[in-house]
Amino acid sequence: MRHQVRMAQMTFLPQSQSPDGLEFGARRRSFDLDGPLASDWHGGSAYRTAWFNAMSLLFPLGEKFFIDSVCHYQDRIRDPRLLGEIAAFRAQEATHRVQHQKYNELLCNLRDYDLPRFEKNERERMAWAYRELPPRRRLAGTVANEHLTAIMANDMLLHRDVLTGADPQVASLWEWHGIEETEHKAVAFDVFVAVGGTVSERRQALLLNTLFFFKDTLRNVCIMLQKDGKLWSIREWASGFKFLFIKPGMLRRVFPAWLRFFRKDFHPWQVDNRELIDQWKRQQDVTAVPNDVG
Numbered sequence: 001m002r003h004q005v006r007m008a009q010m011t012f013l014p015q016s017q018s019p020d021g022l023e024f025g026a027r028r029r030s031f032d033l034d035g036p037l038a039s040d041w042h043g044g045s046a047y048r049t050a051w052f053n054a055m056s057l058l059f060p061l062g063e064k065f066f067i068d069s070v071c072h073y074q075d076r077i078r079d080p081r082l083l084g085e086i087a088a089f090r091a092q093e094a095t096h097r098v099q100h101q102k103y104n105e106l107l108c109n110l111r112d113y114d115l116p117r118f119e120k121n122e123r124e125r126m127a128w129a130y131r132e133l134p135p136r137r138r139l140a141g142t143v144a145n146e147h148l149t150a151i152m153a154n155d156m157l158l159h160r161d162v163l164t165g166a167d168p169q170v171a172s173l174w175e176w177h178g179i180e181e182t183e184h185k186a187v188a189f190d191v192f193v194a195v196g197g198t199v200s201e202r203r204q205a206l207l208l209n210t211l212f213f214f215k216d217t218l219r220n221v222c223i224m225l226q227k228d229g230k231l232w233s234i235r236e237w238a239s240g241f242k243f244l245f246i247k248p249g250m251l252r253r254v255f256p257a258w259l260r261f262f263r264k265d266f267h268p269w270q271v272d273n274r275e276l277i278d279q280w281k282r283q284q285d286v287t288a289v290p291n292d293v294g
């Protein structure tokens with residue numbers, strides 16, 4: 001009996017559900033954004049540029065929250081593979097924060113935008129979440145946000161038309177971020193499951209966090225268009241609607257993947273898109289830059 005108890009303590013079920021052979025870590029990258037961020041870098045379109053800039057503005061605060069909520073549970077994880085993935089997740093998200101902070105500061109300096117104004121709502125909501133929500137609810141929020149970033153990254157990398165016309169340096173930043181979001185897409189999810197997170201918690205979290213994502217992104221798009229004198233331009237809004245919902249229609253295309261999260265047996269790696277990572281790596285080998293360690 002004593003022997004059985006000791007065996008139970010020494011063994012564990014694998015908690016990482018990532019596919020065999022998947023390995024990832026942070027890459028050092030630098031991007032030359034001074035030129036493109038001064039103007040409408042996405043094919044001269046004010047709306048498309050504002051949409052991506054608005055998403056970038058959410059990342060530094062959001063990704064700190066993601067790291068904190070996953071690492072909070074690190075001591076409860078026994079699977080060495082998942083522990084390694086948590087370390088890699090943390091390193092990748094920390095690098096994303098640094099690059100997007102640089103992006104956001106540069107953008108606001110170059111275009112005379114007010115950075116604290118863009119971050120105000122998200123900062124207040126994060127403070128509320130740290131104060132009021134139990135750790136597992138915060139982790140459920142992270143799982144939901146990781147699903148949103150993973151499905152948008154998959155669409156961007158798979159179809160390659162979302163960044164058509166974009167400045168190559170800014171596009172390469174978005175692709176690099178999209179690749180790393182793909183690599184670590186299941187880390188928060190696997191930790192959530194390992195610590196007893198429920199299906200209903202993550203379903204609620206996706207509904208709420210999708211709402212917050214649209215609210216914050218659209219708010220920031222409006223602030224930017226207003227500053228540029230284009231807030232009431234029907235042409236800009238029509239072209240933005242077409243871009244998001246019709247052609248290429250990223251938000252329309254990701255909707256089935258968004259819905260899949262509500263299934264009881266959902267796991268992020270049910271869609272095995274490792275080929276996109278391999279393709280990107282092959283492309284990087286061809287156009288390697290000196291600071292490339294990935």
Ligand SMILES: [Fe+2]
Pocket residue numbers: 063092093096177181
């Ligand atoms: Fe990230």
Ligand SMILES: [Fe+2]
Pocket residue numbers: 066093146149181184
């Ligand atoms: Fe992420």
